[in-house]
Ligand SMILES: CCCCC/C=C/C(=O)SCCNC(=O)CCNC(=O)[C@H](O)C(C)(C)COP(=O)(O)OP(=O)(O)OC[C@H]1O[C@@H](n2cnc3c(N)ncnc32)[C@H](O)[C@@H]1OP(=O)(O)O
C-alpha cells in the first residue's frame with residue numbers, strides 16, 4: 199500500500215519538532231543556508247535557529263525566503279534574506295560579501311539549493327542538461343569557493359555541508375543530477391584535504407526519499423512507488439536530514455571531513471527507484 203504522505207510540514211510544525219541537540223549548540227554562530235524558501239532548506243534553517251544560530255538564507259524567490267525568515271525570527275534568532283541565483287558566480291561572490299558585512303562572520307555553509315526534472319537521459323536538451331549541472335554542481339562549487347576564500351583570508355574556521363543524493367547505484371530518470379551530485383561528492387573529498395590547512399571541513403549529506411513539496415516535480419506513477427525504494431518502506435522526514443547537518447556542522451563532527459552521511463532508510467542497499475516512471479522493459 200502507498201504511504202499517505204503530505205509533502206511538507208507547516209512552519210508551525212517545524213518550530214515545534216522535538217530537538218535532538220542542546221539548544222545552545224550553535225549559539226552566536228552564523229549559518230548560511232541556500233534554498234531555504236522551501237522543503238529541506240527551510241527545515242534546516244529553522245533547526246539551526248532553534249539551536250542558537252544567526253541565519254543568512256538565500257534562494258531565487260524572495261517571498262518564500264521572507265516567509266521562512268519570519269518563522270525563524272519567532273525563535274528570537276536574527277535572519278538576513280538574500281534573493282539570488284547560485285548559478286551566477288558574480289551573484290555568489292556578492293552574497294558571501296554581504297553576509298560577512300551583515301553578520302561579521304560565517305561559520306557554516308549548508309549548500310542545499312538544487313533540483314532537477316525527471317526525463318530519460320536520451321531525450322535531454324543541451325539547455326536542460328546545462329540547467330541541472332549549473333544548479334547542482336557549478337552553483338554549489340561557487341558557494342564553496344567563495345566561502346573558503348573568506349575563511350582563509352579571515353583566518354577563521356568553517357564547515358560546509360553539501361546536500362547531495364543517493365547516487366551509488368545510479369539514478370534512472372535523473373542522470374543529469376546523478377552526474378552533478380557525484381561531482382559534488384568527489385569535489386568535497388578533494389577539498390577536505392586541500393582546505394584542511396585553513397580549518398575548513400567539507401562533508402555531504404545524501405538524503406533518500408524525504409517528504410517535501412519538491413517531490414511534486416515527479417509524476418504520480420513514480421511517486422506512488424517511492425516509499426518502496428527502501429526497506430523501511432516509507433519516506434524520511436526533514437528532521438532526519440537537518441539532524442545530520444547539525445551533527446556534521448557542529449562540535450560532534452569536529453574530526454569528520456570528506457565524508458558522506460547517507461540518510462535513506464537503507465535505500466542504498468535495497469529496492470528500486472524509477473524517478474520518471476518504470477520503463478515497460480522493466481515491468482515484467
Ligand atoms: C526521489 C529521488 C529523486 C532523486 C533525489 C532528488 C530528489 C529531489 O531533488 S526532490 C525535488 C527538488 N526540487 C526540484 O527538483 C525542483 C524542481 N526542478 C527544477 O526547478 C528544475 O528541474 C531546474 C532545477 C532545472 C530548474 O531550472 P530553471 O532554469 O529554473 O528551469 P527552466 O524551466 O528554465 O528550464 C531550463 C531547461 O531545462 C529543461 N527542462 C526543465 N524542466 C523540464 C522538464 N520537466 N522536462 C524536460 N525538460 C525540462 C528545458 O530544456 C528547459 O528549457 P526550455 O525548454 O527552454 O524551457
Ligand SMILES: NC(=O)C1=CN([C@@H]2O[C@H](COP(=O)(O)OP(=O)(O)OC[C@H]3O[C@@H](n4cnc5c(N)ncnc54)[C@H](OP(=O)(O)O)[C@@H]3O)[C@@H](O)[C@H]2O)C=CC1
Pocket residue numbers: 232233234235236237238239256257258259260262282283284285310311312313314333337361362363364404405406407408409410411412413
Ligand atoms: N526531497 C528529497 O527526497 C531529496 C532532496 N534532495 C535535494 O535536497 C535539496 C532540497 O530539496 P527539497 O527541499 O526536497 O526541494 P525544493 O524544491 O523544495 O527545494 C529546492 C530549493 O532550492 C532553491 N533553488 C533552486 N534553484 C536555485 C538557484 N539557482 N539559486 C538559488 N536557489 C535555488 C529553490 O528556491 P527558488 O526556486 O526560490 O530559488 C528551493 O527553495 C535539493 O538539492 C534536492 O535536490 C536530494 C535527495 C532527495
